[in-house]
Amino acid sequence: MSLLDLTVRNVKRNFRLYSIYLFSMIIGVIIHFTFSALMFNGDVLDTLSNRQNFKNGVTIASVVIFLFIILFILYANSFFMRQRKKEFGMYLLLGLSERQITLMVFYETLFIGAISLVTGILLGGLLSKLFGMLLMNLMQYDQVISLSFPIQAIGSTVGLFLLLAFIISVQSLVMVRRVQLVELFHAKEKMEKPIKPSSLLAILAIILLVSAFIVISRGIESAMWQDHATVSMIVVAVGIIGGTYLFFRQFAGWLLQVIARRKKYHEGNTVLWTSSLRFQVRGNTLNLTFISLFSAAIILLTCFVTINYKVQFEATGRNLPNDIAFESLDAATNGKLDSLIGASAHAVKDHRTLIALTAEQTTDKEVTFDNSDYYLPGLLLVAEKDYNDMVDYRGHGDRRVDLQAREAVSLSQGTDVENRYSAGNLPKVGVQTNSTAATATEFELVERRDYALLGWSTDPLTSMDKKPAVLVISDEAYQELRENATAKSFEIYAIEDAKNAEALSKEVHAIVSQTEGAYYSSFADVYSVQIESSSLLLFASGFLALIATFALASVIYFKQLREATEEQRQYAILGKLGVNNREISSVIRKQLLFVFVPPLLLGVLHSWFIIKYSILDSVQDFPGLVNVVFGILGAYFLIYLLLYLSSTSLYYKIVTQKTA
Incomplete structure (x- = not known):
């Protein structure tokens, strides 16, 4: 049997595992092609007044998206490879070399990549049209965006995944070489040791978090920030990062220990979900810390660019309250300008x-x-x-x-x-x-x-x-x-229609500027620049936030999938001991609730304090911005809720498939 035949049989035999990896690859292609197609869309470029700014902004965003996709696919591949360590151990035992296994993985990547490219480009083309329409709507332009598949976008997407195929092959080779044969057979049977929490460190976690919140709440205009900005920033950084880490490393373990010492600990199913969590604290610390800080960053970025977008519309009007204003010149010139404005398409x-x-x-x-x-x-x-x-x-x-x-x-x-x-x-x-x-x-x-x-x-x-x-x-x-x-x-x-009076403004300015030092001001000169810039910033940041949220969801998803697979045997034992599926479902919900809620709450708290005291307080005279922030927080809560419900459902299906 050739390696190619073995590859095809592997895909057929482990289709569920491969389907998860395939889905990740397709999402990566869709994201990259959607943004690339938009960058080269002629309808979008022809509409913009500041095409070069758009290209520069999109180029920077595309680099960030490119790196995001590589990291995301590598994370997905890392999970994929860990799930197959036992399989690779069998191949090594049967005489396959490390090079042959790596070549097999390369064939699999090419096969999955080919399907991902075709599917992702087709779906990405449709989404690029929708996102192009959204961008035009943000800029308040009535431009029709056609469905297009630019050759530059297709080329860059194919190039990206050829590069990914090479990187994945190298990553796979390193992972196969790094683990001994005996470890491969027992890769899924390792159990984390529960840490011994310290009450002092648990208290320190709360002190660090509270200290950071107090310093932030003083406001950037306070004497603390004005006179001791560096110290304040250090306190906030250490408080948020260090406090979050210790919260999950020590405070969470201490809290579980307190629950375990209660008299009613052995009543109900408390002992079942807490005992599992105590063994996971060590391994989950970095992940939960990352999820909290990453959630805060996503919320902060989304709120900042949305507030900036909302403020720009009113701020432009405040900065330029007059549609056209200029210093009076001689009577002849004033008459010429009055006739020019009166005869224009803007009444x-x-x-x-x-x-x-x-x-x-x-x-x-x-x-x-x-x-x-x-x-x-x-x-x-x-x-x-x-x-x-x-x-x-x-x-x-x-x-x-x-x-x-x-x-x-x-x-x-x-x-x-x-x-x-x-x-x-x-x-x-x-x-x-x-x-x-x-x-x-x-x-x-x-x-x-x-x-x-x-x-x-x-x-x-x-x-x-x-x-x-x-x-x-x-x-x-x-x-x-x-x-x-x-x-x-x-x-x-x-x-009339002052925001689209760029052409008229150029004509009037050409006449006024002939008098050196004469004052001239036009709303249209700034409106298109400001609105296009803020719209592009909102669009690109929103796109990045969407990708980041998806990446964060994938981290949580893959981790729950791995932990559920590792705990399959323990839940099978519980089934044999008489614990029914309803009770198992209750244990899973409580266990995952303890994993989902703290990172969400900390992430929201971190972002809210920064948004409230560093952004909202400085734009108090712009109405409705607090509602915008609450709307974004509500949307994030909803996404997190859906992710929690889907994770509990997936977790339950995996651990009960042998006990049902």
Whole structure:
């Protein structure tokens, strides 16, 4: 019998085991081809305004996906090989060499890989169309995505699995050579020794976790993080990683020991599920620690990119509140621009002129504006009435101001926390409207407000540049300063379908930019860049999170499959002793519940504390984000629940197939 005949017989005889491995390979092909086909899809590329950014982002994501798939397939193969050690031992005993066994495994990999490639490419092509439609929907583009099988994607997928076939063969050879013949026959009969838990180390685990949570909950704006950032990061890292490890290594073992010392320990089936877990603590520590930390990373990544995506839509509008705004030029140029905008496909909804006084601030600008380097030189003084008229038009009535005498409000757009000063603690702002004036006019700053009257200056090619520094002053002060100040006018337009007005913006900008230093701002210049970037980030990260979740589920799945196979004999003995299948099912549910719940809870706690105090607290003025986070946590709980139910069902079927 040739090696090829032996390979075919092995596949037929162990079809259930091979089917698990085949399923893993097909999933790997689908994931890789789906993303690759999307990267080379002409419909997607033709739609994007920033094609190069898309290619760069997808290339980086594809490398990560490539590494994920290799690690995932190697893990699946490692499990596959461990399940066949006894079989390989028999082949060695019958005279087959290690090279022949490795060659047989290579044939099997090619056979399974060929089926995986054909199936995965066909399914991946369909999924790439669906994911392409999802990406267009995220970017709010009405582009039809056609079904395609790019030759570049097919080539890269075939290349990946030829590489995998070689790596798997090397891995198989190493695993066969590393184990002695006697060990091969007893590969499934090894039993972990129960560890002796320490109550002190169990307490230390809780102390480390609580310490990390306390430091995180202080917030990144606290003195602890501002003055001792390095120490804080070390405490958090050691607390989360070390605390999680000790939780499963010591606290879980200590808790099982406490349960074993209870008077009612031998009543019911407690002794059955706890005794098995005590022997698994040592072997499960690293896996459960990895699952907890990996779960936290998946949730954190998903929440971060989703929040970023949700914030971008509103943040773009906040940063660029005017569809088109530019500094008034001469009458002829203004007329030309007005005609250009009026004749475009974007109907004018509103046109108004804002007049501001130009000035220089004589006091520290950082007191008035956060990150003063982001602002254009000089200062614009806007009358209270003009400001209130604009916020009323925008529907932001809650942002009106009521100023008296020398009171002022700075529009420090982008500040993390708005600051309204108390009556006895008003900072002084020196303003000089005329360079020949002997003294500066002094205002009292009553509030530093996160609001944009005039948005960032923009360029159709380079997006955002800097923003004007605006100080809102009382009408009385404005009228008093107007006599000796230079005024500057700004033309502000509201147009239909502003987000798709890139072409119009380029034409208007070309005219305005002929006057050196003239202010220009357009919502369309930034919208496509910001939304495409955040949509691509969300899509790629969501794709990676999906793969990571699948990989995590596979780790749990393969481990439960292995443990169920190893415990088959013990459950067969329980069946002979009179324990019925219903009782066995109850034992399995409780045993796996102890394995599933702690990693899930720790993963959620780790991610929630970081999300709450590092992300949500800094975007409190964006509504609905907490619900988004709870939605993601709920989805993860649901996935975990389904994984738990399927694992208990699989575990039960394996351990009872000889006792039923």
